[in-house]
Amino acid sequence: MGRKQTEYTDTENLHLRIVAELDTCAADCASFIQRWVRIENKDEAGTEAGVAIRFSLWPLQLQALDSILANRLNILLKARQLGVTWLVLAYAVWRVVFTSGYTVIALSKTEDDAKELVRRVEFILRHLPPWMVQERVSTKKRRLQQFIGPTWESTTQIVTIHHPGHEAATIKSMTSAPGSGRSLTANLLILDEWAFQQWADEIWSSTYPTVNRPTGGQVIGLSTNKRGSLFESIWAASVKGLNSFARVFLPWWTDPRRTKEWYEQTKRDLPNSYLQEYPATPEEALSAGEGTAFPEFSSEIHVCRPFEIPPWWRRWRGNDPGYADPFAWYWLAVSPDGIVYCYREYTRDPKDPRVTYSDQAREVMRLSKNEDISFTVVGRDAWNRVGRAFSTGKNPSDGKSIVDCYIEGGLTGCMPPPTEQNVARKARKAVLHEYLKPFEDERTGRTIAKLQIFSTCTTLIEALPNLVVDDKDAEKVSEEPHIYTNPYDAIGYALVAWHVRHSKPPEPEKTEFQRDKERLARLRKRRKRIV
Numbered sequence: 354m355g356r357k358q359t360e361y362t363d364t365e366n367l368h369l370r371i372v373a374e375l376d377t378c379a380a381d382c383a384s385f386i387q388r389w390v391r392i393e394n395k396d397e398a399g400t401e402a403g404v405a406i407r408f409s410l411w412p413l414q415l416q417a418l419d420s421i422l423a424n425r426l427n428i429l430l431k432a433r434q435l436g437v438t439w440l441v442l443a444y445a446v447w448r449v450v451f452t453s454g455y456t457v458i459a460l461s462k463t464e465d466d467a468k469e470l471v472r473r474v475e476f477i478l479r480h481l482p483p484w485m486v487q488e489r490v491s492t493k494k495r496r497l498q499q500f501i502g503p504t505w506e507s508t509t510q511i512v513t514i515h516h517p518g519h520e521a522a523t524i525k526s527m528t529s530a531p532g533s534g535r536s537l538t539a540n541l542l543i544l545d546e547w548a549f550q551q552w553a554d555e556i557w558s559s560t561y562p563t564v565n566r567p568t569g570g571q572v573i574g575l576s577t578n579k580r581g582s583l584f585e586s587i588w589a590a591s592v593k594g595l596n597s598f599a600r601v602f603l604p605w606w607t608d609p610r611r612t613k614e615w616y617e618q619t620k621r622d623l624p625n626s627y628l629q630e631y632p633a634t635p636e637e638a639l640s641a642g643e644g645t646a647f648p649e650f651s652s653e654i655h656v657c658r659p660f661e662i663p664p665w666w667r668r669w670r671g672n673d674p675g676y677a678d679p680f681a682w683y684w685l686a687v688s689p690d691g692i693v694y695c696y697r698e699y700t701r702d703p704k705d706p707r708v709t710y711s712d713q714a715r716e717v718m719r720l721s722k723n724e725d726i727s728f729t730v731v732g733r734d735a736w737n738r739v740g741r742a743f744s745t746g747k748n749p750s751d752g753k754s755i756v757d758c759y760i761e762g763g764l765t766g767c768m769p770p771p772t773e774q775n776v777a778r779k780a781r782k783a784v785l786h787e788y789l790k791p792f793e794d795e796r797t798g799r800t801i802a803k804l805q806i807f808s809t810c811t812t813l814i815e816a817l818p819n820l821v822v823d824d825k826d827a828e829k830v831s832e833e834p835h836i837y838t839n840p841y842d843a844i845g846y847a848l849v850a851w852h853v854r855h856s857k858p859p860e861p862e863k864t865e866f867q868r869d870k871e872r873l874a875r876l877r878k879r880r881k882r883i884v
Contacts (some may be wrong), residue, residue: 356864367770371484373558374521375485378447378451378485379451379828381720382418382422382444382447383410383418385447385530386408386410386440386443386444387407387408387409387410388483389481389485390443390446390475390477390481391405391406391407391408391476391480391737392405392406392408392436392443392476392477393405393406393473393476394406395440403656404815405476408439408440408443411441411607411608411609413604413607414436414603414607414682417429417601417602417603418440418444420599420601421441421444421499421571421573421601423599424599425572425597425599426572426573426596426597426598427571427572427573427574427599427601428547428574428584428587428591428598428600429573429574429575429576429601429602429603430439430577430588430601430602430603430635430638430639431575431576431577431602431603431607432577432605432607432630432631432632432638433630433631434602434608435608436605436608437603438545438575439473439584440802441543441545441573441658442459442470442473442474442477442543443477444573445457445459445474445524445541445543446477446481446834448522448540448541449512449514449522449523450478450481450514450522452522452540453516453519453520453522453539454516454519454520454521454522455522455523455541456522456523456525456537456540456541457524457539457540457542458521458525458527458539458541458542458543458559458560459524459526459527459541459542459543459545459546460526460527460528460529460542460544460550460556460847461526461527461545461546461550462546462549462550462551463528463544464528466528466546467510467526467527467528468509468510468526469527470545470807471507471508471509471510471511471512471526473509474512474524474526475512478505478512483500484502484590484693485502486502486503486504486505487500487503487505488504488505488506489504489506489515490503498882501517502517503507503517510525510526510527511523511524511525511526512524512525516664517688522733525537527725529550529551529552529553529556530552531552531555531559538563540564540569540570540571541570541571541572541573542560542561542563542564542571542572542573542698543573543574543575544556544572544573544574544576545575545576545689546575546576546577547574547575547576547582547583547698548576548577548579548582548584548585549576549579549582549630550577553582553583553584554583557583568686574587574598576660577629577630577638578629578632578639579629579644580639580644580645580821580832581833581834583734585834586834586836588600588635588639589639595704602634602635604632604633604634605631605632605633606633609864616631619631637639639819643761644821644822645818645820645821645822645824646782646820646821646822646830647786647789647817647818647819647820648833649773649789649790649791649802650789650818651791652814652819654791654800654801654802655789655802655804655805655806656806656807656814657805657806657807657808658807658808659696659807659808659809662694663688664725666686666687666688666689667686667687667727668684668685668686668724668725668726668727669684669685669726669727669729669730669847669850669851670682670684670685670717670721670728670729670847671685671729671730671731671837671843671845671846671847672729672730672731672732672733672767672843672846673681673732673840673842673843673846674706674710674731674734674735675839676707676709676710677707678839679700679701679702679703679836679839680699680700680701680708680713680839681697681698681699681700681812681813681839681840681842681844682700682713682717682843683695683697683698683813683840683843683844684696684698684720684724684726684849685844685848687851691789691803692786692804692805693803693804693805694805695804695805695807695810695813695853696807696808696810696845697807697809697810698809698810698811698812699713699716699718699720700812700839700840701818703836709758710755710758710759711761711762712762713759713762714758714759714760714761714762714763714764715763717762717764718762718764728753728766728850729764729766729767729768730767730769730770730846730847730849730850731755731756731759731767731768731769732769732770732842732846733769733770733777734755735754735755735756735759735767735769736754736755736756736769737754737755738753738757768850770846770850772850773845777849778823778829778830779826779828779829781830781841781842781845781846781848781849782829782830782845783828784845784847784848784849785804785841785844786851787803787852788802788803788852789802789804789817790802790803794808798839804848811838812840813841813844815837816836816837816838816839817841819837820837820841
């Protein structure tokens with residue numbers, strides 16, 4: 354008698370279980386990763402278990418994966434050593450194993466980093482079960498039992514998954530360079546340590562179109578933060594709803610093995626950079642850490658409640674011109690005890706309509722009504738006659754300077770900063786340090802500084818803690834991100850002008866002859882008094 358129709362051999366049962374498991378994995382990336390993906394744990398080197406360990410996802414890693422699965426554009430801001438690169442690569446492997454024709458492009462800082470991504474992909478593939486995917490071997494080495502599933506092979510830059518009867522899938526790892534990926538088309542673009550890629554702006558401009566299709570294409574940018582980077586600006590823009598990126602933040606405690614004691618020890622070991630390397634909040638991750646231009650700035654010390662400035666206090670203005678870029682105007686006043694108050698700002702958000710130079714001047718005059726303004730300091734480029742037509746909308750060849758447009762709007766008496774262009778950036782930073790330096794007020798016992806900013810000057814208050822030092826010269830403030838340099842330049846021009854007017858130059862050393870003359874004069878005076 355033949356066997357019943359519902360009875361299967363052991364081989365058939367095994368085959369059915371494999372098919373069911375493959376269907377489950379293809380439909381559920383988290384199940385695929387947690388059941389079958391192995392990653393490398395160097396702490397297990399030399400142990401019986403070996404370095405290949407099951408990728409058991411922590412809760413916040415699962416949340417990050419959910420965001421990746423749900424969103425086309427993803428930006429992952431993270432603390433160090435949280436397995437996020439392994440997670441993103443496991444997701445990429447899931448895509449190429451279960452989707453024929455799928456293309457992944459991964460960009461890294463250096464050639465060694467690019468090769469490391471390929472090595473990790475190979476590690477994941479090599480430890481997947483042989484009934485799911487196998488490494489491609491020559492015909493002579495092929496197993497007697499025919500395998501009809503996908504096979505993989507690799508070079509130092511490319512991992513290829515061959516799907517029998519279908520198009521191959523690939524993961525290509527490349528070094529970040531201005532033209533990286535320009536001629537390619539991809540389903541997934543991975544930007545590893547995005548904040549530290551040297552030509553990030555150019556790379557983003559050339560690679561985003563490779564995935565920017567109406568019906569598909571995905572981006573995953575992951576990194577710890579670097580101040581002034583494109584990564585940071587994209588994160589900040591996503592917070593304001595200015596782009597389509599979904600944000601994911603993974604704090605230092607994403608790894609549940611990291612205790613409070615571990616964190617406190619880390620803070621002692623890395624006092625200057627623990628906020629950037631092991632942040633607890635996005636705000637900590639975005640803080641400048643050891644790269645901040647003005648570490649002394651504190652809202653508690655430098656920001657005060659608005660009050661009515663007495664009419665007899667000396668007042669003046671500082672301006673960094675702008676039309677396409679946001680402009681910045683600041684009003685300052687000095688108290689009898691020498692404290693400078695920044696009491697008003699006038700600027701615009703980058704997404705707001707542009708304001709012509711002459712209209713800016715009209716608004717400045719309106720805001721300054723009935724105020725006795727001693728002088729207005731404006732950036733030196735405002736005197737360049739390069740055809741500023743933004744006063745009346747005339748042709749840009751009209752030859753007007755920005756100051757001409759200000760005069761047209763009723764604002765006169767502008768003056769350039771007192772420092773020459775080649776030392777201006779250093780002077781602004783040095784003077785601002787002087788005015789931000791905290792000291793104890795003997796009358797109140799409070800810690801204050803020579804510069805106090807009204808809480809209504811929100812753009813300046815946001816900019817100061819976000820400024821970073823220039824990579825090539827720590828005595829200068831970086832010119833990026835540009836959104837923060839406009840208010841910095843405006844307040845810097847104003848403070849430098851006031852500081853120069855009230856700083857006495859050092860007296861030259863007297864010669865021996867001059868000292869002898871002074872001694873003789875003193876002797877004559879004493880003799881006259883005696884007589």
